[in-house]
Amino acid sequence: MVTAKEKKEIISVVMDLIRFDTSTGNDKTSKECLSYVKGKLLRNKITSRITVVKNHYSLLSTFKPNTPIDYLFVGHIDVVPSSNPQAYQPFINKGKIYGRGAIDMKSEVGAMILSYIQAYKKYKKSESKLNIGILLTSDEEIGGYDGLKHYVDQNFFTAKCVILPDSGHADSLTIAEKGVFQVRLDSTGFAAHGSRPWQGENAIEKLMFALGDLKKNFPLPKKNKEWVASMNIGKIEGGNATNSVPSRACSHLDFRYRNDDDYSKIIKALDEVKKKYDITYTIVLSGKPVSVNPKDEYIKHICKIGKEYGINFKFEYAHGASDARHLSNLNIPIIMFRPNGSEAHDDNEWVDIESLIQFYCIISSFISNNSRHIHKI
Amino acid sequence: MDLTKKLISIESTDAHKDKLREVIDVCVKELEGYTIEKFNQNDRPSVLVYAGKTRPKQFDVIFNAHLDVVSAQEHQFHPQEKDGKLYGRGASDMKGGAAAQLLSFKEVAKNSTRAIGLQLVTDEEIGGYDGTFLQINAGVRTPFVVAGEPTDFGVGQKAKGVIWMNVKAKGLVAHGAYQWRGESAILKMKKAIDAIEKEFPVLEKEEWRTTINIAKVETSNTTYNKVPDDCTMKLDIRYIPEDWKTVKPKIEKMFEGLELEFLEFEPPQVTSETNPYFKQLLTSIETVSAQKANIVLKHGASDVRHFSRVEGEGVEFGPIGAGLHSDDEWVDIKSLSTYYRILKKFLENLK
Numbered sequence: 001m002v003t004a005k006e007k008k009e010i011i012s013v014v015m016d017l018i019r020f021d022t023s024t025g026n027d028k029t030s031k032e033c034l035s036y037v038k039g040k041l042l043r044n045k046i047t048s049r050i051t052v053v054k055n056h057y058s059l060l061s062t063f064k065p066n067t068p069i070d071y072l073f074v075g076h077i078d079v080v081p082s083s084n085p086q087a088y089q090p091f092i093n094k095g096k097i098y099g100r101g102a103i104d105m106k107s108e109v110g111a112m113i114l115s116y117i118q119a120y121k122k123y124k125k126s127e128s129k130l131n132i133g134i135l136l137t138s139d140e141e142i143g144g145y146d147g148l149k150h151y152v153d154q155n156f157f158t159a160k161c162v163i164l165p166d167s168g169h170a171d172s173l174t175i176a177e178k179g180v181f182q183v184r185l186d187s188t189g190f191a192a193h194g195s196r197p198w199q200g201e202n203a204i205e206k207l208m209f210a211l212g213d214l215k216k217n218f219p220l221p222k223k224n225k226e227w228v229a230s231m232n233i234g235k236i237e238g239g240n241a242t243n244s245v246p247s248r249a250c251s252h253l254d255f256r257y258r259n260d261d262d263y264s265k266i267i268k269a270l271d272e273v274k275k276k277y278d279i280t281y282t283i284v285l286s287g288k289p290v291s292v293n294p295k296d297e298y299i300k301h302i303c304k305i306g307k308e309y310g311i312n313f314k315f316e317y318a319h320g321a322s323d324a325r326h327l328s329n330l331n332i333p334i335i336m337f338r339p340n341g342s343e344a345h346d347d348n349e350w351v352d353i354e355s356l357i358q359f360y361c362i363i364s365s366f367i368s369n370n371s372r373h374i375h376k377i
Numbered sequence: 378m379d380l381t382k383k384l385i386s387i388e389s390t391d392a393h394k395d396k397l398r399e400v401i402d403v404c405v406k407e408l409e410g411y412t413i414e415k416f417n418q419n420d421r422p423s424v425l426v427y428a429g430k431t432r433p434k435q436f437d438v439i440f441n442a443h444l445d446v447v448s449a450q451e452h453q454f455h456p457q458e459k460d461g462k463l464y465g466r467g468a469s470d471m472k473g474g475a476a477a478q479l480l481s482f483k484e485v486a487k488n489s490t491r492a493i494g495l496q497l498v499t500d501e502e503i504g505g506y507d508g509t510f511l512q513i514n515a516g517v518r519t520p521f522v523v524a525g526e527p528t529d530f531g532v533g534q535k536a537k538g539v540i541w542m543n544v545k546a547k548g549l550v551a552h553g554a555y556q557w558r559g560e561s562a563i564l565k566m567k568k569a570i571d572a573i574e575k576e577f578p579v580l581e582k583e584e585w586r587t588t589i590n591i592a593k594v595e596t597s598n599t600t601y602n603k604v605p606d607d608c609t610m611k612l613d614i615r616y617i618p619e620d621w622k623t624v625k626p627k628i629e630k631m632f633e634g635l636e637l638e639f640l641e642f643e644p645p646q647v648t649s650e651t652n653p654y655f656k657q658l659l660t661s662i663e664t665v666s667a668q669k670a671n672i673v674l675k676h677g678a679s680d681v682r683h684f685s686r687v688e689g690e691g692v693e694f695g696p697i698g699a700g701l702h703s704d705d706e707w708v709d710i711k712s713l714s715t716y717y718r719i720l721k722k723f724l725e726n727l728k
Contacts, residue, residue, distance in 0.1 A: 178554065182601040193702045194590040194613035195537065195677030198580040200703075204591045205579065208570045220564070223557050232553035233563045234601040239593030241447055242541050242613050242640075243502070243677075244702055246592060254553040254601040284601065320554040 002357055006114070010360055011097065011353065013040070014110035018090040018099035022138060023081035027055045030138035033077050034059045037113060037136060044117045045124075048134075056146035060156065061116070062133035063123050069133040071367040072159035073112040074148060075105055075166070076140030076323065084347050096350040103341030107351040108165040109136060111360040119367055132367055133157060137323070140166070143285065144323040152326050161298045161333050163363055166322045168337035170355045171306075172314040173299065175336075178229075178256040179289035180321040181266060184282045185210065185273075187238075191247040200245030204238040207249040210273040211236075217269040218255070227317050229262040231255050256319055258289055287325040290334065298333040305365045309358055313337070335366070378463070378710065380407065380480065384472040385456040385465040389499065390448045394420040397499040400444045404479055404497055410487065416511055421445075423498040423508035425517060426482070433492040436519040437727060438654055440482055440494070440720070441509060441680055441691075442475035443501030443524075447702050462707040469698025473708035474525030474716065477696070481720035491727045494519065501680050504641065509680035513687055521654035522691030523720075524679045527701060530666065530712070530719075531673030532658060533693030537587070538621060538645035539678045540614040540628070544569055545636040546607070553602035562608035563596060565635070569610065572631045585674050587616040587624060615676055618645035646675075646682045648690040654727075655692065661723035666715060 002010075020033035034050050034057050041048050041061055048061030062069055079101040082088070090099030097107065116134045123130065135157070137147025151157060168174040187207040192200025211233060218231035231253055238249025255266050270281050292299060294315050306313045324334050339355035342348060389400040401422045405413055414425040414432060427433070449466035456465035463473065479495065486493040494517070498508025526533070546566045551559025570591065577589045590613040598605035616624045621644070629637065648655055662670040681691040697712035699705075 180554075180602070191703050193677060194592055195539075195588070195615045195675075196583070197588050197590045198582055198584075202579070202591055204594050205570070205574075208567060211567065212571070215564075215567075220561075221557055224555070226557075230554070230556060232556055232602065232604055233561065234553060234603055234605060235596055235598055236563055236566075236608070237595050239591070239595075239611065241702075242592045242611055243590075244447070244592060245590055249594070252599075252601045256554045320552060 002361055007357055010111055010114055010357065011092070013114060014097055014107045014356070015090040015099070017077065017106040017110055018101050019088060020077070021088045022078050022101070024078055024141050025081070027057065027138070030078060031057045034136060034138070040113065041117065044120060046117065046120050053146035053150050056137070056139040058138065058147050058151070059136045060133065060151070062131060062157070063120060064131045067131050069157055069159040070130045070161070071132050072157060072162045073116060073134040074162055074164045074323065075109040075112055076137045076144070076147065077106065077109055078138045078141050079104065079106070080141050082347055087347060087349070092353070095353050097353060098348065098350045100349055102349045102351040103338065104349065105166050105338070107341070107356050108338050108359070111356060111363065112163070112165070115360060115364045115367065118364060122368065128368065130367070133159065140323045144326055148323045149326040152330065159332060161335065162327060163335045163366070164322070164324050165336065165338040165359070166324070167318045167320070168316060170337065170340045170359070171311050172316040173302065173335065173337045174318045175292045175294050175299070175315045176258070177290040177318040177321055177324055178258055179263065179325065180285065180287045181255040181257060181263070181283070182285040183253050183255070183270065184284055185251040185253060185279055186282070187249045187277065187279045189245065189247050192245040194243040194245060197245050200247070203246045203249040206277045206279065207236065207238065207251055210277045210279050211251060213273050213276070214253070214269055217265065224319075227258065229255065229257040229265065287321050288328040290324045290328045292334055296333045298335065301369060302335055302362070302366050305362055308365070309362055378713070380476040381463065381468070381473045381713065382456045384444065384476060385467050386454055388454050389445050391445060391500070391503050392448065397445060398422055401497060401499060404444065407479060408483060416508070416515070418507040418511050421500040421507040423496065423500070423512065425512055426495040426497070427493065428487045428489070434518070435492070436494040436517070437491040437521070438493050438724070439496055439517070439519040439522045440478040441496045441498070441522050441524045442478045443471060443498050443508070443680065444475055445499045445502050446470070446472070447502050450704055453704070453706065458710070461710050463710050464705070464707045466706055468706050468708040469527040470701035470706065471525050471527060471695060473698065473713050474527065474695040477713055477717040477720060478525045481717050481724060484721055485724040489724060489728060493724060493727070498680065505680040505683055510683045513683055518687060519684070519689050521652060522681055522684050522689060523658070524681045524691065524693045525695045526677070526679045526693040527695040527698045527708070528673055528675070528693050529697045530662065530716070531671045532662070533675035534648050534655070534672050535618060536646040536675040536678050536682060536693065537615040537617055539641055539643040540612070540616065540624065540639065541641035542612050542614070543638040543640065544610045544612060544632055545638065547636070548604065548606040550606045551604040553604055556604050559604035559606070561604050563605050566594070566608040566610055569632055569635055576627070576631055585617055587614065587620045588676070589614050615678070616645065618647055621645055643678055643682055644685055646678070646685050646691070648692055652690050655690070657726055658692065658694065658723050661719050661726055665719045665722050
């Protein structure tokens with residue numbers, strides 16, 4: 001169990017992290033925030049390295065360098081900008097910490113930092129042989145390309161299990177996340193005077209026909225339980241002068257898909273409208289779906305530890321994507337759950353303190369496990 | 378031709394107010410000896426030109442020419458001659474016609490016993506309120522106006538009315554992966570567009586019917602993964618005089634539940650067949666071209682419609698050309714001189 005001192009420290013670290021306005025674009029503040037973490041680790045005699053890729057800073061620390069990592073904590077310190085400047089002044093009310101990033105995901109990051117430090121103390125006392133690591137990035141909200149994806153692409157680490165508490169709930173583990181596929185559609189017609197539309201070809205109309213066809217293939221999901229591929233039309237734009245037939249129009253589409261079959265269906269549908277309406281499409285972003293085998297030994301193990309804390313973990317499917325998608329090619333189990341909190345990105349973001357402490361206990365217990373059956377995997 | 382080229386080379390779009398002044402100045406310079414009455418509203422200059430010292434209460438005939446053009450590619454402001462055609466922005470709509478109107482007026486008006494006026498304006502493409510409309514409000518009247526818009530020598534006796542409007546849809550923002558938590562304004566708009574396709578299908582060829590052009594569509598959202606909560610569509614509706622009374626209720630029914638904003642609601646234009654000047658124009662056309670004058674129905678509105686508010690009639694009548702508002706606009710060079718001769722004949726016959 002956790003001591004009163006530990007609990008106090010967790011709360012204090014989380015509130016410290018929230019005070020850094022690490023909104024997308026504030027890269028300097030992200031660097032300061034990571035330096036704060038580096039200092040905290042150093043006071044516990046742990047070394048870490050801050051690296052930068054295209055202005056985006058990341059911090060990596062492991063017990064042993066250049067050795068496969070048994071458990072890797074992964075988190076991001078960046079947050080979505082808030083219109084309310086008070087959002088970066090955390091406060092506690094009725095057992096909750098309020099502030100930008102409280103649930104997405106500064107409290108999880110704080111808990112992981114302290115869990116990491118505790119594990120290091122054990123490691124130094126030679127109670128554990130486990131190599132544990134922590135990787136904190138600062139560009140998840142804008143795609144994670146310079147953070148987690150960069151680390152994966154450059155083979156900067158090998159891990160047996162990753163803990164990435166950026167989805168799931170206090171009592172449920174995310175075992176699948178949809179893939180994301182964003183495309184831009186461009187339609188071209190002929191300009192003509194608006195009074196003689198038959199002399200031109202209206203690019204907006206062509207585009208709308210194409211969107212209609214696509215919509216038929218990807219009908220609007222009505223509720224959370226509908227685990228299907230979906231399409232969102234984020235933007236349509238076309239036309240200029242009121243009295244002209246528009247010759248250009250474009251649209252931004254965001255597809256969410258479950259698996260390779262869905263992916264093929266998307267491509268097929270896009271190719272069909274491309275041919276039928278002479279429309280072009282450009283892929284803007286493509287991120288694979290994530291799936292974790294619920295029968296994996298690590299998953300079984302976290303469920304067992306959950307039970308010790310009175311939690312019967314359920315499994316859930318997430319419609320949204322996270323940085324976890326960058327790990328999907330590695331085929332390693334990813335532990336995805338997080339404490340109770342608000343829906344992310346609103347102006348009253350909060351995390352429940354008791355749930356946060358419980359989260360801390362579960363991950364700490366989880367990474368201290370060195371039983372042989374897990375290591376055989 | 379020289380004057381037409383000179384006019385084309387001036388980029389007289391509404392975005393360049395100094396060029397509007399310049400294009401008027403170039404014309405005024407040509408009209409020495411005539412009275413030039415200057416008008417200006419919202420930085421859009423126009424002139425009324427006539428032979429006498431004071432403006433007549435009512436002109437017998439007014440030639441109406443607009444010297445503004447819609448935006449174009451840079452090269453279109455450098456006129457090019459090729460295969461008997463003159464290419465450039467405004468060649469057809471309507472700097473070619475304007476030059477011919479100006480020159481025929483200049484030749485005849487001074488020696489005519491009739492009151493002939495020339496209106497040069499710079500805001501036809503954006504509605505004509507700061508030019509023709511302003512002058513009408515200042516008391517300019519005529520039973521017959523000839524707007525030199527491109528008609529391929531047809532006489533535009535009827536013109537459609539115009540409605541410009543915004544259709545706005547509102548929705549509810551949500552993350553694009555969780556669409557059921559929101560409501561897409563774009564999908565609502567899609568339904569409105571489907572209704573247009575059903576009620577006013579795209580015409581394959583020219584027909585005397587009411588048309589709707591979807592001129593613009595946009596949303597304030599720029600993020601791929603967001604369900605957009607607003608979407609605005611701009612429509613350019615051209616309705617035949619026969620639909621004058623029914624068009625608005627039909628539109629309101631079609632877009633039920635959406636916010637409608639009427640930006641322009643312009644009347645259609647009809648000239649009676651018994652108008653003596655109308656008959657005279659037909660005769661002049663037949664005399665000069667040795668062909669029967671062709672009565673046409675115009676899909677686009679012109680500044681002539683402003684006169685219908687004060688019971689003035691008029692027609693659109695212009696030379697052969699094509700590609701108005703497009704990247705490939707031209708006027709037939711030979712037709713330009715024929716046009717000049719017809720206008721001259723018409724004015725001379727008024728004596």
